[in-house]
Amino acid sequence: MPEFxxxxxxxxxxxxxxxxxxxLLTIEITAIxxxxxxxxxxxxxxxxxxxxxxxxxxxxxxxxxxxxxPLIVQIMxxxxxxTSIIVLDxxxxxxxxxxxxxxxxxAEIFRGSIQGIDKGQREASLALGMNSSLTMRRIVxxxxxxxxIPPLGNQFIITLKDSSLVYVIGVSExxxxxxxxxxxxxxxxxxxxxxxxxxxxxxxxxxxxxxWYENKLDVDK
Amino acid sequence: MIKAENIHKSFGDLKVLxxxxxxxxxxxxVVLIGVSGSGKSTFLRCLNFLELTNEGVxxxxxxxxxxxxxxxxxxxxxxxxxxxxxxxxxxxxxxxNVMEAPLMVKKMDKVQVKKMAHEILKKVGLSEKAxxxxxxxxxxxxxxxxxxxxxxxxxxxxxxxxxxxxxxxxLVGEVxxxxxxxxxxxMTMIVVTHEMKFAKNVADRVIMLDxxxxxxxxxxxxxxxxxxxxRTLQFLEMVDV
Numbered sequence: 004m005p006e007f008x009x010x011x012x013x014x015x016x017x018x019x020x021x022x023x024x025x026x027l028l029t030i031e032i033t034a035i036x037x038x039x040x041x042x043x044x045x046x047x048x049x050x051x052x053x054x055x056x057x058x059x060x061x062x063x064x065x066x067x068x069x070x071x072x073p074l075i076v077q078i079m080x081x082x083x084x085x086t087s088i089i090v091l092d093x094x095x096x097x098x099x100x101x102x103x104x105x106x107x108x109x110a111e112i113f114r115g116s117i118q119g120i121d122k123g124q125r126e127a128s129l130a131l132g133m134n135s136s137l138t139m140r141r142i143v144x145x146x147x148x149x150x151x152i153p154p155l156g157n158q159f160i161i162t163l164k165d166s167s168l169v170y171v172i173g174v175s176e177x178x179x180x181x182x183x184x185x186x187x188x189x190x191x192x193x194x195x196x197x198x199x200x201x202x203x204x205x206x207x208x209x210x211x212x213x214x215w216y217e218n219k220l221d222v223d224k
Numbered sequence: 225m226i227k228a229e230n231i232h233k234s235f236g237d238l239k240v241l242x243x244x245x246x247x248x249x250x251x252x253x254v255v256l257i258g259v260s261g262s263g264k265s266t267f268l269r270c271l272n273f274l275e276l277t278n279e280g281v282x283x284x285x286x287x288x289x290x291x292x293x294x295x296x297x298x299x300x301x302x303x304x305x306x307x308x309x310x311x312x313x314x315x316x317x318x319x320x321n322v323m324e325a326p327l328m329v330k331k332m333d334k335v336q337v338k339k340m341a342h343e344i345l346k347k348v349g350l351s352e353k354a355x356x357x358x359x360x361x362x363x364x365x366x367x368x369x370x371x372x373x374x375x376x377x378x379x380x381x382x383x384x385x386x387x388x389x390x391x392x393x394x395l396v397g398e399v400x401x402x403x404x405x406x407x408x409x410x411m412t413m414i415v416v417t418h419e420m421k422f423a424k425n426v427a428d429r430v431i432m433l434d435x436x437x438x439x440x441x442x443x444x445x446x447x448x449x450x451x452x453x454x455r456t457l458q459f460l461e462m463v464d465v
Contacts, residue, residue, distance in 0.1 A: 131304075131374070142313055146313075146314065
């Protein structure tokens with residue numbers, strides 16, 4: 004066996020327990036960020052398509068600030084910002100930062116998919132006597148959500164990979180652990196290869212789940 | 225039953241309706257005709273406030289309608305509408321399409337609504353399609369579901385906006401038949417259509433619009449056989465009845 008594979012195997016064998024735990028943390032942070040992102044995304048998408056200039060402006064400012072600055076800066080900013088006001092561990096600070104970041108992108112996804120629904124749907128619903136909020140909740144949004152699923156899935160994958168950035172505030176998720184391991188075993192190349200593979204596996208599993216879900220929706224319809 | 229007085233409607237600089245007066249009585253079937261761009265669809269949409277008028281008064285059952293946003297849902301619940309492109313809810317089954325508004329707007333009991341929805345679907349000849357999604361239906365079937373959906377709200381008046389214009393020719397008949405049955409049951413209907421045979425056979429009155437004004441309003445017999453209005457005669461010659 005070539006030398007490189009042996010080292011690679013050694014690194015894998017010595018670290019998989021640590022990475023398993025770190026992987027769970029990565030999944031947790033991603034899941035929390037996704038939930039926060041979807042909630043914020045819905046709220047800000049609705050603000051953006053509302054008739055209120057004030058709500059539109061607030062949403063625009065949020066989206067512009069998030070899209071116009073690097074995620075790593077947002078993580079630092081939120082971490083030091085939040086923890087100066089309330090006591091919050093770095094895991095939650097990271098998850099919230101990632102969620103707030105996500106919200107801006109998800110808001111744009113929802114806005115696009117809501118506006119993409121044929122306006123005849125809204126008219127038919129209004130004509131039946133349903134008010135605007137019922138129309139949004141029962142008719143427009145459920146259809147928009149289906150349409151949003153492929154781009155949302157894409158965004159979730161980006162979030163999973165972006166979660167590696169919270170290592171800068173000391174969260175021991177996969178990349179954080181890889182960084183520490185590499186600093187102590189001096190096998191940087193092999194260690195980052197290992198962690199890269201872990202990310203790839205997670206992304207592939209998630210993509211498969213997503214495809215399965217999209218197919219299921221198609222069959223339902 | 226439903227009365228429109230001096231209705232004006234503009235889109236930007238374009239004046240579409242220039243003072244329309246019309247009254248429809250209970251049980252009457254009125255057909256609105258006119259060349260495209262004459263304002264007939266816009267006028268129909270004003271009657272259930274999908275378009276808000278710039279000027280004029282609409283009275284339903286003797287009550288003048290206040291065109292304020294929170295009032296409109298209540299009014300629309302009593303004025304059914306059938307669209308050219310059906311606009312069925314694609315994420316709901318046929319039965320759910322019919323049940324949606326009675327459940328959500330009238331907050332009726334689910335068991336009761338279900339029973340009623342099945343009865344209405346039977347009436348439009350689609351009992352066996354209750355469980356399917358709209359994308360599995362033909363155009364004619366879709367439009368009959370749309371009619372059933374509107375009927376489920378037990379509207380005082382039913383508006384039809386070119387209900388057969390998007391259909392393949394062989395599917396037009398089944399939709400017109402359902403509409404004719406409704407007319408015979410005494411449903412108050414206002415129909416924008418190019419189906420002259422339907423107008424001739426079913427309508428009590430025919431109203432001709434041209435460039436945003438009513439140029440003729442007479443009973444069907446008079447309209448088709450004894451009209452003296454030059455524009456009407458021109459139009460009838462064009463559509464060749």
